[in-house]
Amino acid sequence: MAGLEHYKLAQDPAFVRLSNMTSNRYKYFRWTPRTARITFAYAIVVPAIVGYIAYKTDGKYDFRAKRRGDDMREF
Template identity: 70%
Template sequence: MAGLKHFKMALDPAIIRLGNMNSNRYKYFRWTPYTAWLSFVYIGVVPGIVGYIAYTTDGKWDLRAKRRGDIIAEI
């Protein structure tokens, strides 16, 4: 504690390379069939499924002002 300089640590070269790779990832991106498919799934399919579920369950349950013993489904 007295006189030790804890802020001076040896930097791991692998961690530095990983940080540089993550900050420069956009420079090395390429559209391949895999990245195109993955983009299509995350931009189109997943929101479509969530939207379909939201649309089909819209108004099915009323969760406001429910007390213990009340049913969730509106009859």
């Protein structure tokens, strides 16, 4: 049992920098036209599309008490 530090691993400097960057990302964020477009798309456009599809198909499909050969659509 020679040596006391067998449990330590050498850390890759690139991984250490990546870890520091991801934990401190809020400090370096800036609003640019690109980040504004991406934020708009994920905060407004995607939920609007999902909501529209949910609204149009509301009550159209009924999966309860169906047997083989029955149609899933109600209308």
